[in-house]
Amino acid sequence: MIKNTLFDLHSHTTASDGRLSPEELIERAVAHRIDYLAITDHDCIKAIPFAQKKIESESLPIRLISGVEISTKWLSHDIHVVGLNIDIQNADLEALLASQDEKRHTRAVAIDKKLEKIDVFNSLETILKELKGDSADIARFMPMITRNHFAQHLYKINKVKSHQKAFDKYLAKGNVGYVSAQWCAIETAIEVVHKAGGYAVLAHPYAYPLKGKWARKLIEEFKSMGGDAIEVANSQLTPDRRTHFAKLAQEFELDVSIGSDFHRPTPWSDLGKNLWLPANVSPIWRRWGLMD
Numbered sequence: 001m002i003k004n005t006l007f008d009l010h011s012h013t014t015a016s017d018g019r020l021s022p023e024e025l026i027e028r029a030v031a032h033r034i035d036y037l038a039i040t041d042h043d044c045i046k047a048i049p050f051a052q053k054k055i056e057s058e059s060l061p062i063r064l065i066s067g068v069e070i071s072t073k074w075l076s077h078d079i080h081v082v083g084l085n086i087d088i089q090n091a092d093l094e095a096l097l098a099s100q101d102e103k104r105h106t107r108a109v110a111i112d113k114k115l116e117k118i119d120v121f122n123s124l125e126t127i128l129k130e131l132k133g134d135s136a137d138i139a140r141f142m143p144m145i146t147r148n149h150f151a152q153h154l155y156k157i158n159k160v161k162s163h164q165k166a167f168d169k170y171l172a173k174g175n176v177g178y179v180s181a182q183w184c185a186i187e188t189a190i191e192v193v194h195k196a197g198g199y200a201v202l203a204h205p206y207a208y209p210l211k212g213k214w215a216r217k218l219i220e221e222f223k224s225m226g227g228d229a230i231e232v233a234n235s236q237l238t239p240d241r242r243t244h245f246a247k248l249a250q251e252f253e254l255d256v257s258i259g260s261d262f263h264r265p266t267p268w269s270d271l272g273k274n275l276w277l278p279a280n281v282s283p284i285w286r287r288w289g290l291m292d
């Protein structure tokens with residue numbers, strides 16, 4: 001029987017807000033029969049050498065695509081740009097990620113301060129202490145601190161009943177713990193991904209709180225800024241929504257990408273789960289010579 005090639009081009013590890021180490025992620029991806037996996041941690045590429053080493057030392061049947069998910073600001077929105085097939089040694093990329101790291105730190109300190117308003121004290125210090133305490137990874141890399149770390153903390157101290165509620169009540173835009181970070185512009189992310197030899201993909205256009213014509217406007221501008229592709233599928237996206245975004249990709253002459261945006265296994269999302277492509281699209285991986 002011929003098996004279709006399985007691509008999952010969006011995933012996270014403990015180098016940002018994923019729960020699995022680079023090695024554990026690779027093991028799971030192999031178990032799920034993924035052929036091509038992109039690791040795309042938030043503003044960070046530190047997991048990639050460890051994942052690559054795991055594959056090579058055990059001759060595992062999987063290919064790693066070097067990736068990153070860069071946080072950007074567009075109007076007042078946090079928009080994510082995934083870079084795929086990048087050279088992780090590139091100096092421009094390294095400089096951008098160092099600057100994003102600094103912005104993440106500044107924002108984390110500001111979130112910590114905001115949470116004092118709801119009587120949560122020393123959250124950042126506790127998060128950092130716990131990361132150092134329970135992770136062997138800390139000796140290899142310090143994770144990028146994300147809002148997911150604060151969400152997990154609020155859940156652990158019983159401030160909220162679920163991880164999701166931490167966003168809904170405190171951390172999402174419009175709530176008391178939200179801090180608008182000064183992320184780079186979309187153009188900057190695209191330019192740096194290109195300088196690093198990669199392709200720039202608009203991450204999950206279906207996930208932003210953009211009403212009416214604004215999602216379309218974002219895609220149109222992403223193209224005019226030199227973007228290469230948009231994501232049109234994750235594990236949960238309905239066929240209608242996939243087709244909708246596939247049509248927008250076609251209209252603006254963009255390629256498409258797919259990825260689970262894996263952070264941890266859940267009943268509704270997993271590595272490689274339900275990642276079929278809608279019809280009439282041009283997958284980004286054909287640009288680097290791979291066939292589906």
Ligand code: AMP
Nearest residue numbers: 017042071145146147148164167168172
């Ligand atoms: P950050 O880049 O630090 O602002 O964190 C963004 C991450 O938090 C995303 O990649 C998601 O994993 C998670 N996230 C953001 N907004 C929400 C939300 N409304 N509900 C659940 N998770 C969210």
Ligand code: MN
Nearest residue numbers: 012017148263
């Ligand atoms: Mn995340």
Ligand code: MN
Nearest residue numbers: 069080203204
């Ligand atoms: Mn994202």
Ligand code: MN
Nearest residue numbers: 010012069261
């Ligand atoms: Mn992601």
